[in-house]
């Protein structure tokens with residue numbers, strides 16, 4: 001369906017049935033986030049007794065009373081083995097998407113995702129990608145003390161219930177200025193969703209031919225609502241979703257632990273910049289990302305960042321690529337252009353608008369102090385989290401077709417340079433006169449684990465806790 | 471009289487397509503066999519036909535019916551179909567001759583499960599069967615119909631060589647660049 005097509009009256013979103021932090025970001029309001037992967041080692045009834053205690057404390061997407069944010073929030077997601085461990089029938093589990101059931105570490109899928117060599121599932125953190133992780137508890141806290149208290153409560157509840165334990169935990173913390181470890185402002189380009197985040201429609205929505213933008217139908221990110229296909233369906237059918245009562249208000253979640261070798265990144269950029277325009281290292285790195293470190297887009301500011309730029313302003317993402325089709329300002333292979341080409345692929349944006357995701361990643365590990373060029377052995381990187389109605393169409397479409405392959409952009413075998421190459425081979429072409437070939441592409445980022453999960457709505461969570469899902 | 475262009479030919483390339491109904495009860499076994507041909511460590515048996523650019527087998531289970539979009543009456547296939555397509559260099563007859571001898575083992579497993587396939591799925595009998603079930607291309611699209619497989623492979627290798635050279639020689643002064651070029655590509 002054409003991006004500009006006429007649609008039905010706006011839908012009303014039932015925020016009370018949707019878990020928090022999906023449509024609206026907790027983002028910078030919480031400094032600490034822990035991801036605890038729980039293994040269930042008991043009968044479904046016993047597991048459900050524990051689970052219903054968890055469900056009682058889950059944070060919904062309802063607006064906070066008087067705008068006061070709670071000290072901590074709790075959210076829940078499950079893997080396919082997790083659904084079974086809570087007693088969901090094979091028949092019902094079979095109604096979930098194939099990629100969710102097979103899992104991220106499935107051998108053929110790992111190759112497609114680029115999880116090979118040092119990123120292969122056999123090298124992952126213990127417990128991740130093995131089928132042993134069942135439930136993911138995500139805990140956000142304003143302050144370290146609140147964080148500690150919430151984690152303590154969670155562990156005490158598990159101990160009291162018995163048969164459940166945390167087998168992997170990742171604690172993350174916002175870095176100063178909401179930067180990721182390579183030093184770039186991150187996480188502020190997000191899809192604008194009808195009825196939820198329309199304020200950021202310019203740059204966050206779908207680019208229209210007339211220069212305007214339109215917010216996404218909610219079903220692209222929340223199941224049980226019209227998506228960009230069905231929004232104009234005369235029969236008002238809804239997109240596919242897991243069988244009742246499990247699907248409605250839910251969404252699929254991708255969780256990936258991506259280690260970043262910051263020293264290697266710095267050394268590579270420094271060495272390569274010697275051959276680049278007057279040794280301009282900041283510009284060279286910005287070309288890789290598609291934005292300057294403070295977030296200013298290269299396509300609007302090709303020569304220098306705008307010091308006044310603010311990532312949370314409603315214009316932060318308001319740009320297109322139509323007057324930079326040759327990539328002279330923002331390279332065709334830059335990270336943000338590959339991961340969301342907007343109108344760059346022609347056809348009025350209709351080749352890219354079904355492949356968007358809501359990103360809620362958090363950096364983990366301590367910052368490598370500025371100027372340090374040698375690795376200090378600290379585990380640091382990005383916990384990449386995305387929410388989408390379809391993992392295969394959205395997350396995998398971006399990762400496999402856009403980031404891991406260059407064909408659609410006319411870039412041959414070039415992969416996304418920022419994400420590195422597991423074997424240290426590859427390069428990036430930076431358009432210019434003359435063009436610059438940035439190489440080698442080292443192993444800047446390594447996958448250290450990951451899972452495909454499902455985030456049920458509140459009604460579904462209650463049914464899971466009661467054992468009434470069928 | 472105006473001679474109609476062969477819809478299956480672009481430049482020197484031929485686009486072949488055959489559709490054969492799968493015998494009742496054989497679909498699962500055929501699917502399993504085709505899936506078994508995927509193997510990272512082993513080339514596809516279709517690679518034995520060196521003139522092939524792209525070839526594939528696809529199983530079509532049924533039509534997609536979509537009444538919401540104005541379709542009046544649902545339509546269904548009586549049997550699932552196997553679709554074989556191949557884009558290759560040169561003429562059809564010699565290609566099928568090669569296929570029917572070099573792929574005899576696979577052909578027995580694949581077309582042997584389809585309606586009307588000769589009991590000995592090889593040689594002239596198999597060729598006649600495939601030609602009988604050929605469907606002309608509705609639109610045969612190929613961006614480089616004049617380039618044969620060896621030409622394409624050679625061009626790709628040259629491209630790789632040129633990229634590696636351009637990458638490694640960045641920053642050389644003109645004299646050094648020229649010397650490096652002559653060393654790499656000859657004078």
Ligand code: HEM
Pocket residue numbers: 180181182184185186187188189190258259260289291335336337339340357359381382384395398399403418419445
């Ligand atoms: C360690 C790995 C990664 C780093 C350091 C990183 C960094 C960044 C940065 C700095 C931005 C610009 C800020 C923003 O637009 O919010 C960005 C944007 C983005 N990234 Fe990544 N990223 C990483 C991995 C990934 C992966 C694996 C994907 C997808 C599979 C991805 C998808 C995106 C998308 C969709 C955008 C927004 C682009 C836009 O809408 O204009 N990133 N990333």
